[in-house]
Amino acid sequence: MVTAGPRDGTLLQLSAGGRVWTFDGSRPVLVGRDRRCDVLLSDQRVSRVHVGLRLDERGWLVEDLGSSNGTAVDGTVLPAGRPDGPPGTGRPLEPGWEHRVRLGGEGGPELLVRWAPAGPGPVAGPGPATGPVVVIGRDPACDVVVADDPLVSRRHAAVHVTGPGAAVLEDLGSSNGTHLNGVRLAGTAALSPGDTIGIGGTMATWDGRAVLLPRRRTATLSARHLGVSTRSGKRLLDDVSLTVRAGQLVAVIGPSGAGKSTLLGALTGLRPAGMGRVTWDGRDLYAEYDHLRHQIGLVPQDDVLHRQLTVRRALDYAARLRLPQDTTPAERDQRVRQVLAEVGLSAQLDQRIDSLSGGQRKRTSIALELLTAPQLLFLDEPTSGLDPGLDRQVMEGLRTLADGGRVVLVVTHSVLALDQCDLVLLLATGGRVAFFGPPQQLLSFFGVPDHASVFRVIDDPVWVSRFAESPVRQAYVGSTSVVTPPPPPAGRAPAPMRPAPVRQLVTLVRRNLAVVAADRLFLALLVGMPVVLAVMAHAFPGEAGLSLRAADGDPAEAQQRIIVLVVGAALMGAALAVREFVAERPIYRREHAVGLSPTAYLAAKVLVLGGAVALQSVAFTLLALIGLPGPDDPRVLPWGHGEVALAAAAVGVTMSIAALAVSALARSTDQTMPALVALVMGQLVLCGGLFPLADRAGLEQFSWVLPARAGYAAMAATAQLQPLSGPQPDPLFTPTAERWALDLGLLAAQAAVFLALTAWALARSVARSGTPR
Numbered sequence: 001m002v003t004a005g006p007r008d009g010t011l012l013q014l015s016a017g018g019r020v021w022t023f024d025g026s027r028p029v030l031v032g033r034d035r036r037c038d039v040l041l042s043d044q045r046v047s048r049v050h051v052g053l054r055l056d057e058r059g060w061l062v063e064d065l066g067s068s069n070g071t072a073v074d075g076t077v078l079p080a081g082r083p084d085g086p087p088g089t090g091r092p093l094e095p096g097w098e099h100r101v102r103l104g105g106e107g108g109p110e111l112l113v114r115w116a117p118a119g120p121g122p123v124a125g126p127g128p129a130t131g132p133v134v135v136i137g138r139d140p141a142c143d144v145v146v147a148d149d150p151l152v153s154r155r156h157a158a159v160h161v162t163g164p165g166a167a168v169l170e171d172l173g174s175s176n177g178t179h180l181n182g183v184r185l186a187g188t189a190a191l192s193p194g195d196t197i198g199i200g201g202t203m204a205t206w207d208g209r210a211v212l213l214p215r216r217r218t219a220t221l222s223a224r225h226l227g228v229s230t231r232s233g234k235r236l237l238d239d240v241s242l243t244v245r246a247g248q249l250v251a252v253i254g255p256s257g258a259g260k261s262t263l264l265g266a267l268t269g270l271r272p273a274g275m276g277r278v279t280w281d282g283r284d285l286y287a288e289y290d291h292l293r294h295q296i297g298l299v300p301q302d303d304v305l306h307r308q309l310t311v312r313r314a315l316d317y318a319a320r321l322r323l324p325q326d327t328t329p330a331e332r333d334q335r336v337r338q339v340l341a342e343v344g345l346s347a348q349l350d351q352r353i354d355s356l357s358g359g360q361r362k363r364t365s366i367a368l369e370l371l372t373a374p375q376l377l378f379l380d381e382p383t384s385g386l387d388p389g390l391d392r393q394v395m396e397g398l399r400t401l402a403d404g405g406r407v408v409l410v411v412t413h414s415v416l417a418l419d420q421c422d423l424v425l426l427l428a429t430g431g432r433v434a435f436f437g438p439p440q441q442l443l444s445f446f447g448v449p450d451h452a453s454v455f456r457v458i459d460d461p462v463w464v465s466r467f468a469e470s471p472v473r474q475a476y477v478g479s480t481s482v483v484t485p486p487p488p489p490a491g492r493a494p495a496p497m498r499p500a501p502v503r504q505l506v507t508l509v510r511r512n513l514a515v516v517a518a519d520r521l522f523l524a525l526l527v528g529m530p531v532v533l534a535v536m537a538h539a540f541p542g543e544a545g546l547s548l549r550a551a552d553g554d555p556a557e558a559q560q561r562i563i564v565l566v567v568g569a570a571l572m573g574a575a576l577a578v579r580e581f582v583a584e585r586p587i588y589r590r591e592h593a594v595g596l597s598p599t600a601y602l603a604a605k606v607l608v609l610g611g612a613v614a615l616q617s618v619a620f621t622l623l624a625l626i627g628l629p630g631p632d633d634p635r636v637l638p639w640g641h642g643e644v645a646l647a648a649a650a651v652g653v654t655m656s657i658a659a660l661a662v663s664a665l666a667r668s669t670d671q672t673m674p675a676l677v678a679l680v681m682g683q684l685v686l687c688g689g690l691f692p693l694a695d696r697a698g699l700e701q702f703s704w705v706l707p708a709r710a711g712y713a714a715m716a717a718t719a720q721l722q723p724l725s726g727p728q729p730d731p732l733f734t735p736t737a738e739r740w741a742l743d744l745g746l747l748a749a750q751a752a753v754f755l756a757l758t759a760w761a762l763a764r765s766v767a768r769s770g771t772p773r
Contacts, residue, residue: 010055010059010095011023011132011161013114013115013132014031014039014113016110019213020134020210021038021210022134023038025060029053029054030065031046031050031111032049032051033047033048041103043104045105045107046108046109047069051063051101052065058092059092059095060092060115061091061093062090062091062093063078063081066081067080067103069104069108072101073091073099074099078091093114097114098114099112112143132161133158133160133161135155135158136159136197136204137155137172138156138324139154144211146199146200146202148373149200150323151175151201151323152202152324153172153173153326156171157170157172158170159197159211166191168188169190169191169195169197170185170187171187175323175500176324176595177291178198178199179198179199180198183288184290192208193206193208200294200324201373201374218245219281219375220280221243221244221279221280221409223240223241223242223276225239225241226239226266226275227239227240227273227274227276228259228266228271228275228431237263237431238430240266240427241477242423242477243477246405247404247405248402248422249402249422250409250410250424251412251425251439252410252411253418253427254434254458258429258431259430260411262431264298267378268378269293269296272286272289280376293594294372294374295374296376297369297376297378298369299362299365299368299379299382300380300586300590301381302586303353303362303365304365304587304590304591305353305587306353307354308518309352310352311350311352311356312350313514315336316332316336319335319336320507322371322594322595323372336371339367342367343363343364343401344397357390358386359390359393362386362394363397365382366398374406376409377408377409380411382394382412384413391414391417392416392420395417399421415451418439419439421439423436424437424438426454428461432464434458436472436477437475441472445467445470498595498596504596504600505600505604508600508603511604512604516612525575525576526616530572530617533568534619537565537624540560540564541557542557544558545625545628546628546629546630546631546640546719547630547631549632555721558719559721560689561624562716563684563687565620565648568624569616569620569648569649570652570679570680570683571683572617572655573617573707574679574680575676576616576656576659577605577657577659578659578679580605580659580660581758581761581765582669582671583663583669585765588601592766599759602660602755602759606656606660610657613653617648617651617653621644621649630644631644631718631719635736636718636740636741643740647714647740647744650714650748651711651747654711654748655679655707657751657755660754661754661757662675664758664761664764683707686702686708687709687712688713688716688733710732710747713732713739713743714740714747716732716735717733717743718735
C-alpha cells in the first residue's frame with residue numbers, strides 16, 4: 001500500500017510511449033494496467049497495480065506493489081511489496097536525475113522518471129518557467145518524440161510545468177514554428193488544459209498534466225457552401241459542398257470554366273473562398289491556415305522541378321528548403337529514397353528529370369510534395385498531355401497514395417480511370433455541383449451510356465437542382481444549411497513562415513550553380529558568347545585600340561571599340577537573364593507558398609547570374625583588346641585594360657538585373673524576345689557614342705536609366721576621349737577619377753532600382769496568380 005508523504009513543493013515527471021505525466025506530490029502515484037491508476041500502461045507484462053511512487057521527507061520514492069513480473073530501477077530489481085500491505089522498502093530517486101524504471105521484466109515497458117524542485121507557484125502569464133520541462137521534438141532523447149513527422153525539428157518546443165495544472169509553452173527555435181490553438185507562437189505563452197500545440201504537421205494536446213499526441217483515426221475533409229466570385233461579380237464557385245474521408249481518392253471533373261482550379265485554390269487555402277468553410281479533422285482551415293498548411297501538398301499542372309538535374313539532386317535541394325534546418329544529410333537522403341519508393345521511382349534515383357517519361361516526371365513532382373508527409377494531397381491536371389496508358393498509371397499511383405491514409409483530390413479532364421476513384425465531383429458551368437458520389441453511380445444518375453454524354457447534357461441547369469434534392473447528395477455530402485448571400489471576392493492566403501533566409505540563400509545558390517553546370521546550352525552560351533563577340537570586335541580596322549596616342553589623337557577607333565564593348569556586355573547580361581524568372585515561375589510560386597524567402601530567391605539569382613555575366617564581360621573585354629594597346633593614362637587602376645573590363649562588368653551585371661525585371665514582368669517566354677531586342681537596341685542607340693546626348697531635352701534624361709550610357713561614359717573617361725561635337729560637352733565624359741567613380745555609382749544606382757522593380761514584379765506575379773479577376 002502506498003501512503004502520501006508530506007508535500008514539499010516538488011514535482012514528479014513520468015514519460016513513456018510519447019506521453020508525459022506530471023504530479024505535484026499531494027498524493028501517491030499508481031502505475032499499472034488498471035484504469036484507476038494514475039499512469040495507465042496497457043501491456044500484459046504489467047500488473048493491474050504494478051508500481052507506486054510517493055513523496056516523503058527524503059523526496060520521491062518508487063516501490064514495487066507486489067507485481068507478477070517485477071520492477072527494476074536503473075537495472076536494479078526492487079524487492080516485491082504488497083499492494084494492500086504497509087509500505088515496503090522504496091528506492092529513493094535522486095533529484096534532477098532521469099531514472100529508468102522497467103516494468104514486467106526484460107522487454108517490458110520502460111518509464112523515464114525524474115523530479116526537481118518546483119517554483120513558487122503558477123505563473124500569472126507567459127514568462128520564465130521553473131520546474132520539470134517536457135521537450136517535444138524529433139530527437140529520440142526528447143520527452144515527447146514525434147518521429148514520423150519530417151517537419152518537426154530535433155528539439156521543437158518545450159512545456160515548462162510551473163505548478164498543478166499550470167504550464168508555459170516555448171518554441172525552441174524550430175524551423176516551422178510552434179502553434180498554440182492554431183496561432184503561431186511568438187516567445188512563450190501560458191497553457192491551459194485542452195489547448196492544442198501544433199508542431200510541424202502534428203497536433204498535440206495539453207491536458208493539464210501531460211502532452212498527448214494524437215491517436216491514429218480517420219480524419220475528414222469537409223467543405224460547406226464554398227463561394228467565389230470575381231471583382232466584377234461573376235461567380236466562379238456557387239455553393240459547393242463535399243465531404244471526403246482520409247483514404248479516399250476523389251476526381252474533380254467538369255467542362256472548361258466550371259471552376260475546378262478555383263475549387264482547388266479554395267480547398268488548399270492558397271486562394272480562400274469568399275464564402276463558406278473548409279475544415280480538416282474538425283479544424284477550420286482558414287482560421288488555422290498558418291499551421292494546417294503543413295498538412296497540404298499541392299502538385300500544380302506545370303512541372304515544379306528543374307529538369308536539368310537528376311531526381312536525387314532535385315529532391316535533395318527541395319528537402320533542404322522544406323525540411324527543418326537540423327535535418328542531417330543522411331536523414332534527407334533517407335527521406336528522398338522513401339518518397340521515391342512510395343511513387344515507384346527508386347530505379348530512377350540518379351536519372352536526369354528531362355530524360356524521364358511524362359508520367360515519371362509527374363510522379364517526381366508528387367514525390368516532391370510527399371517530402372513533408374502531407375495528409376491532404378491535391379493535384380491539378382496530373383494526366384494532362386499523357387497517353388491513355390500513362391494516364392491510368394498515374395491514377396493507379398494516386399490510388400495507392402490514398403490507400404496509405406491520405407485524402408487525395410485530383411482535378412482532371414480525363415475520365416479514363418474514374419474507376420480508381422472512390423468519389424467523383426462533377427462541376428457544371430458557373431461552379432455548381434451537378435454530382436458528387438461514387439463513379440459507379442455517375443452514368444445512371446444522368447441516364448446516359450458514356451461519360452462523353454454526361455458532358456453534353458451538363459449544360460442543362462436542371463441537373464444541379466436535381467442533384468441537390470437527390471439521395472446521393474444526402475448520402476455523400478450530408479445535410480447542410482441553406483446559404484443565399486452572394487460570395488465576396490476570394491482573399492489571399494497568409495504568408496508562410498520563412499525561416500533561415502541565409503541558409504536558403506546558400507541552398508539556392510548551390511542549386512542555381514548545379515542547374516547551370518547541367519545545362520549544356522547555357523554553358524555553351526556562357527563560354528561561347530565572349531569568344532564570338534571578341535572575334536567580331538577584332539573585325540574593326542585599326543591597330544590603335546583604346547590609345548589616342550597610337551591613333552595620333554583621332555578618337556574614332558576608340559569610340560567604335562568602346563561602343564562594341566558596352567553593347568556586347570549589355571547583350572550578354574540581357575541574354576542570360578531575360579528568361580530566368582518567367583521559365584521558373586511555376587517553381588517559384590510553389591516554393592513561395594511553402595516558405596521560400598523571396599529575398600533569398602532573388603539574391604541567389606543575382607549572385608549566380610551576375611557573377612557569370614561579370615566573368616563573361618571581363619573575358620570578352622580582355623579578348624576583344626588582346627594585342628591592342630589600352631588607354632594611355634588610366635584614371636583609377638594601374639592597368640587600363642582592367643579598368644575598362646571593370647566598367648564592362650558593371651554594365652553586364654546591371655543589364656542582367658534589368659533583364660530579370662523584364663523576365664519577372666513577362667507573362668510568357670514569347671514576350672521576352674521582343675523585350676531583349678528592344679533592350680539591346682536601346683543601349684546601342686543611347687549609349688552616347690553614336691551621337692551627342694548632352695543638352696538633348698528628354699533624350700538625355702531618358703538615357704540616364706540605361707546601363708550603356710554610364711558604362712560608355714566610364715570607359716570614355718578612362719580613355720580620355722573628347723566628347724563628340726555638340727552644343728555642350730558631355731559632363732559624363734570628364735577624364736577624372738571622380739567622374740569615373742560617379743559613372744560607376746550611377747550604374748550601381750540603376751542596379752538598385754532594377755532590383756527593386758524585380759522584387760515588386762515577383763511579388764505581383766504571385767499575387768496575380770492568387771486573386772480571381
